[in-house]
Amino acid sequence: MNALDSTSTRPYLLRALYEWCTDNALTPYIAVLVDDTVQVPREYVQNGEIVLNISFDATSGLKLGNDFVEFKARFGGTAREIMVPIDRVIAIYARENGQGMAFPVPVPTVGDEGVEGAVSEAEAITSDANAPETPRNGIQLVTVAEAADDDEGPGDPPSPPPRKRPALKRVK
DSSP, rough: OOTTSSSSSSSHHHHHHHHHHHTTTEEEEEEOOOTOOOOOOOGBBBEEEEEEEEETTTTTEEEEEESSEEEEETTTTEEEEEEEEGGEEEEEEEEOOOOEEEEEOOOOOTTOSHHHHHHHHHHEEEOTSSSOOTTSOOOOOOOHHHHHOOOHHHHHHHHOOOOOOOOOOOOO
């Protein structure tokens, strides 16, 4: 068997990062590029993508196989069966710190739902001279600490006012 005939490393990396997240008490999330082969609640798909919590607490019967990620989860109180082909998973990361791994975006196929927009958006990001350098697949994972360190430039919209801490008011 040569390198071209070997199996994909993606399912092995998914399992390894899932295990790393659970061993470190982190919540594993996967980002999925949705098309007709992906079985997810379509009402939660945005821009041809969906982010799924695959933690032990959020899923039932999770199987991270070589071909599919399969599990049952509740969406809006309704149990749904989820089935995602491994090649449609574009990232796995920990919710708490953003650490994880992005994978190459699969080549769009006929019948992809929203993929054309996602691909053109990624191309727009990488073609912008002022944009920060992003990986080839157009995904840039930013940790919370990195996002807080970014300074606003003169052309950036103003940031929203800081939220006030909720407090109870005693009424007599």
